Amino acid sequence: MMLEVRQLAKNFGAVRAVVSVDFDVERGERMALIGPNGSGKTTVFNAVTGALRPSGGTVRFMDHDITKDSMERTARRGLVRTFQHDAVFPGLTVEENLELPLLRRVERPDIDLPSTVDGLIDLANLGGTEGRLAKNLSYGNRRRLGIAIAVALNPVMLLLDEPAAGLNERETHDLQLMLQRLSGLGVTLMVIEHDMPFITALCERVVVLNTGEVIATGTPTQVRKDPAVIEAYLGGSVADDL
Amino acid sequence: MQEFLQQLVNGVVSGSLYSLIAIGVTLVYGLTNLINFAHGQVVTIGAFTAWSATTSGVPFALAVVIAAIVGGLVSVAMERGGFRFTRANPINGFILSLGLIFVLEGVMVERYADTLHRIPDPTSGVFRAGDVQISYQRLIVVGVALALTGVLMSSLKYTRMGRATRAYAEDPDTAALMGVNTERVIMAVFVVGGALAGVAGSLLLSLFGVTVTLGAAFVVKAFVVSLIGGLGSVEGALIAGIAVGLAETLGSAYISSSWTDFFGYVLVIMVLLVRPSGIFKGSEGAHV
Amino acid sequence: MSDTIVPSVAGTALDPGTVAAAPRRTPWWRPYLPVVVFAAVLTVLPFIGLSNRHIHLAVVCLIWTIAAYGLFVPYAFAGQMTVAIVTAWGVGAYATGIAIKYWDWTFVPCVLLSIGLGFLAGMIMALPILRTKGHYFVIITFVIAEAVTVAANNWDVTSGAGGGGMSVSQSISLFGIDFGERRNMYYLCLALAAIVALGVTWLRGSRFGKHLASVRENEELARSIGIRTTWLKIVVLGVGGGITGLAGTLYAYYLSHIAVNEFGVNRAITLILIVVVGGRMSVLGPFVGAAIAYYLPELIDLDPNRVLIAYGLALGVIVILLPTGVIGGIEGAFDRIRRRRRTPTTEVAS
Numbered sequence: 001m002m003l004e005v006r007q008l009a010k011n012f013g014a015v016r017a018v019v020s021v022d023f024d025v026e027r028g029e030r031m032a033l034i035g036p037n038g039s040g041k042t043t044v045f046n047a048v049t050g051a052l053r054p055s056g057g058t059v060r061f062m063d064h065d066i067t068k069d070s071m072e073r074t075a076r077r078g079l080v081r082t083f084q085h086d087a088v089f090p091g092l093t094v095e096e097n098l099e100l101p102l103l104r105r106v107e108r109p110d111i112d113l114p115s116t117v118d119g120l121i122d123l124a125n126l127g128g129t130e131g132r133l134a135k136n137l138s139y140g141n142r143r144r145l146g147i148a149i150a151v152a153l154n155p156v157m158l159l160l161d162e163p164a165a166g167l168n169e170r171e172t173h174d175l176q177l178m179l180q181r182l183s184g185l186g187v188t189l190m191v192i193e194h195d196m197p198f199i200t201a202l203c204e205r206v207v208v209l210n211t212g213e214v215i216a217t218g219t220p221t222q223v224r225k226d227p228a229v230i231e232a233y234l235g236g237s238v239a240d241d242l
Numbered sequence: 243m244q245e246f247l248q249q250l251v252n253g254v255v256s257g258s259l260y261s262l263i264a265i266g267v268t269l270v271y272g273l274t275n276l277i278n279f280a281h282g283q284v285v286t287i288g289a290f291t292a293w294s295a296t297t298s299g300v301p302f303a304l305a306v307v308i309a310a311i312v313g314g315l316v317s318v319a320m321e322r323g324g325f326r327f328t329r330a331n332p333i334n335g336f337i338l339s340l341g342l343i344f345v346l347e348g349v350m351v352e353r354y355a356d357t358l359h360r361i362p363d364p365t366s367g368v369f370r371a372g373d374v375q376i377s378y379q380r381l382i383v384v385g386v387a388l389a390l391t392g393v394l395m396s397s398l399k400y401t402r403m404g405r406a407t408r409a410y411a412e413d414p415d416t417a418a419l420m421g422v423n424t425e426r427v428i429m430a431v432f433v434v435g436g437a438l439a440g441v442a443g444s445l446l447l448s449l450f451g452v453t454v455t456l457g458a459a460f461v462v463k464a465f466v467v468s469l470i471g472g473l474g475s476v477e478g479a480l481i482a483g484i485a486v487g488l489a490e491t492l493g494s495a496y497i498s499s500s501w502t503d504f505f506g507y508v509l510v511i512m513v514l515l516v517r518p519s520g521i522f523k524g525s526e527g528a529h530v
Numbered sequence: 531m532s533d534t535i536v537p538s539v540a541g542t543a544l545d546p547g548t549v550a551a552a553p554r555r556t557p558w559w560r561p562y563l564p565v566v567v568f569a570a571v572l573t574v575l576p577f578i579g580l581s582n583r584h585i586h587l588a589v590v591c592l593i594w595t596i597a598a599y600g601l602f603v604p605y606a607f608a609g610q611m612t613v614a615i616v617t618a619w620g621v622g623a624y625a626t627g628i629a630i631k632y633w634d635w636t637f638v639p640c641v642l643l644s645i646g647l648g649f650l651a652g653m654i655m656a657l658p659i660l661r662t663k664g665h666y667f668v669i670i671t672f673v674i675a676e677a678v679t680v681a682a683n684n685w686d687v688t689s690g691a692g693g694g695g696m697s698v699s700q701s702i703s704l705f706g707i708d709f710g711e712r713r714n715m716y717y718l719c720l721a722l723a724a725i726v727a728l729g730v731t732w733l734r735g736s737r738f739g740k741h742l743a744s745v746r747e748n749e750e751l752a753r754s755i756g757i758r759t760t761w762l763k764i765v766v767l768g769v770g771g772g773i774t775g776l777a778g779t780l781y782a783y784y785l786s787h788i789a790v791n792e793f794g795v796n797r798a799i800t801l802i803l804i805v806v807v808g809g810r811m812s813v814l815g816p817f818v819g820a821a822i823a824y825y826l827p828e829l830i831d832l833d834p835n836r837v838l839i840a841y842g843l844a845l846g847v848i849v850i851l852l853p854t855g856v857i858g859g860i861e862g863a864f865d866r867i868r869r870r871r872r873t874p875t876t877e878v879a880s
Contacts, residue, residue, distance in 0.1 A: 049754075070753075071753045071754055072753050072756050072757065072758050072759075073756075075753075075754055075755055076756040080754065080755065081754055083750070083751060083754070086748055086750070086751065087751065088748070089743070089744060089747035089748050089751065090747060090748065091746075091747050092743065092747055096740075096743075100740050100741070100744055100755075103737055103740065104755060104756055104757070146751075149751070149755065150754075150755070152755075153755055153756065271665075275664070275665060277665055277668055277669055279672065324846060327850045328849065328850065331853075332665060333609075333611050333665070333668065334849050334850075334853065336611065336665070336668060337611070337802060337806055337845060337849050338845070338846050338849045338850065340799045340802060340803075340842075340845065341799075341803070341841070341842040341843070341844070341845030341846040341849065342842060342846065343799065343842065344799065344838045344839060344841050344842030344845070345838075345839050345842030345843055345846070346842075347838070348836065348838040348839035348842065349839060351835050352835060352836075352839075458795075462672060462673060462676050462795075465669050465672065465673065466673055469666065469669060469670075469673075473666070500683075500684050501680065501681075501684060503676070503677075503680050504677060504680050504681065507673055507676070507677040507680075510673065514658070514661060514662065514666075514670075515661065518661045518662060518663065518666075519663070
């Protein structure tokens with residue numbers, strides 16, 4: 001079991017953003033965590049990655065208890081997150097963006113992701129942009145560079161924060177290809193997303209959150225038909241999201 | 243005991259002045275993450291405006307009003323002419339404010355030279371309660387400071403502009419989407435802060451007299467007060483201002499008077515160790 | 531876990547074709563060239579017949595340059611602005627003064643002491659980073675600088691009898707050369723400044739330097755790839771303090787007299803001016819900034835108060851109009867000229 005989350009809870013003062021969340025992610029899986037706005041999925045994401053301290057519950061990663069670990073510590077264990085906004089080092093070139101995390105690459109027994117700048121650029125389909133400043137990249141390129149930065153560490157599992165947000169159809173397709181390649185190389189993926197077609201094409205399993213609790217799990221198709229899920233999204237843009 | 247009460251009174255007097263100056267600094271930071279050390283110069287300019295007015299025959303009360311107006315104008319001029327361009331990078335704004343210190347202080351030195359400027363006491367007489375006494379002038383200072391702070395706090399709560407300001411402090415993007423005119427809110431905060439600073443300067447003039455380096459001395463205290471009270475919180479500035487005033491006066495009276503300034507610094511370290519965001523969680527402003 | 535077939539992109543719109551040729555790798559010594567050339571030019575300066583006064587100004591300028599590097603490293607590399615750097619300068623100067631006056635130390639031990647104490651002071655003053663968030667730290671550095679000034683004014687060792695400061699009546703004697711002689715002092719300071727500049731250049735390209743850049747560019751991202759940014763910040767502020775400490779030793783020896791108010795907020799603002807005006811992108815920034823801040827007013831012979839106003843205006847103008855400083859502005863101008871001559875390249879289709 002790659003990631004085990006048990007009875008995770010997080011309060012902000014009187015607000016219980018995450019009430020009690022349980023889920024697992026198996027090695028090599030492509031899992032999605034979805035839910036309407038305010039469901040607590042971002043908070044779960046932050047609690048798992050160490051950006052926030054949980055108020056209760058446990059998070060285990062590869063048999064280590066990482067509940068109280070900081071973001072730095074979690075990343076060094078091989079659980080790396082990406083960012084939706086501000087995903088790159090803007091004033092550095094694409095090359096420099098990748099050189100730095102490569103310096104911190106960790107050899108791991110069962111995963112061997114590209115270990116050179118060229119290899120990463122190839123994986124992320126950023127050929128030709130090496131000398132360009134990251135802040136001058138197009139939106140889609142920047143997104144894939146952000147993921148490549150995380151990949152440079154040779155992570156066992158990637159947590160992606162709304163990787164498809166704001167991308168057009170072609171960029172979304174490129175992103176999907178990159179993530180599928182990563183999965184093929186053995187990386188476990190957990191994605192927070194709203195884009196249902198994207199999830200359906202990429203992920204095998206979906207966990208649905210609402211008001212801080214898990215309300216459904218299953219394949220994308222199963223989850224789309226789940227009455228609890230449909231009701232949770234009611235009032236939002238049901239047709240668009242599902 | 244009566245000595246102690248006397249010191250308390252003195253502490254409240256200086257504390258209320260610190261609060262007035264700190265409000266300008268804490269509000270601006272709360273909204274725009276800007277660290278404006280040039281705010282002290284607004285105090286100086288207010289003080290000298292009041293001095294020029296008073297020595298030209300204007301009654302003190304009117305001089306204070308004029309100082310408030312000038313203070314507000316100078317403050318918003320700094321925003322329009324400088325800080326407006328550094329919003330994306332508040333540290334650049336900080337550096338700019340340092341430059342403004344040099345410019346404004348230099349200009350004041352040119353105009354007024356480095357001497358102590360005083361005015362005759364606008365009021366005379368002393369109010370006595372038992373063995374504790376406070377001059378009417380000092381009473382007025384405390385009264386004006388508390389009154390203005392109270393007016394500001396209720397404006398923030400009840401007026402449209404006040405609510406817009408708090409909305410912007412809470413979440414600038416949503417506020418903008420909801421029609422809050424963010425430029426106006428920011429300018430308003432600079433004007434109000436500057437006006438209060440101008441008032442503080444004129445009150446300082448009436449109590450102690452002023453020199454051109456006045457502002458520089460007070461602005462550090464203003465930030466200390468803001469840190470203790472919580473950057474972005476007006477209530478915090480009020481309470482912390484009094485606290486620092488008391489710490490200084492009591493420390494100076496009972497420990498050592500050559501270390502006066504130091505007591506405030508010790509207080510801020512102690513508070514930040516325990517509560518890093520200050521007593522009241524102000525607002526972190528535009529970009530957290 | 532399902533088997534995923536990675537689709538081939540060959541022949542599709544995504545096919546990157548031949549990867550663009552790897553960018554020209556610059557030779558290892560290239561970054562050091564500007565410093566070496568600049569230092570070489572400065573070496574011959576005294577021979578073109580400069581007056582004693584000019585050499586004096588140049589020495590002080592070089593000392594300011596070294597002090598400015600102490601701020602340059604944390605600010606330009608890691609984005610850490612601090613007012614308290616001037617306190618480290620004072621620590622170095624007074625450590626030297628005390629060591630000479632009370633223990634009869636010579637130059638080299640004083641230098642080592644000042645660098646060490648400066649490093650410690652820099653790190654200690656940076657500790658608030660552990661408890662502060664956002665820009666609180668910058669404010670705290672201002673408060674620290676003020677607080678130390680108050681304390682130093684109350685300690686008779688530093689404030690001197692009746693607040694007169696401390697005098698340092700030794701001159702540097704090294705390898706049998708008397709550096710009390712102005713021209714020799716010039717070469718010593720030039721050598722040290724060049725060494726600092728070269729060291730800073732090396733630092734920039736080092737692993738440590740790259741980590742610092744990540745803190746500057748995107749701290750949260752740096753943390754997400756496992757970098758302990760908080761400690762990096764504290765260490766780099768220590769390094770800055772060590773460099774400024776060195777400047778303190780030279781300052782104490784050369785000026786022969788130090789006072790508490792010379793290491794306060796006003797001096798800090800001037801240091802900030804030097805780094806910002808000179809430019810934070812180029813390693814030669816501090817040299818240029820110090821020359822502009824210190825040399826220029828002397829040449830123009832302005833009233834000291836007017837100099838302050840000019841400083842303030844310069845700082846404001848540069849921050850708003852030329853954020854990369856004078857050198858950055860010049861480099862930017864050259865870039866624009868160069869770009870106009872090239873055919874524009876299009877963004878690679880993504």
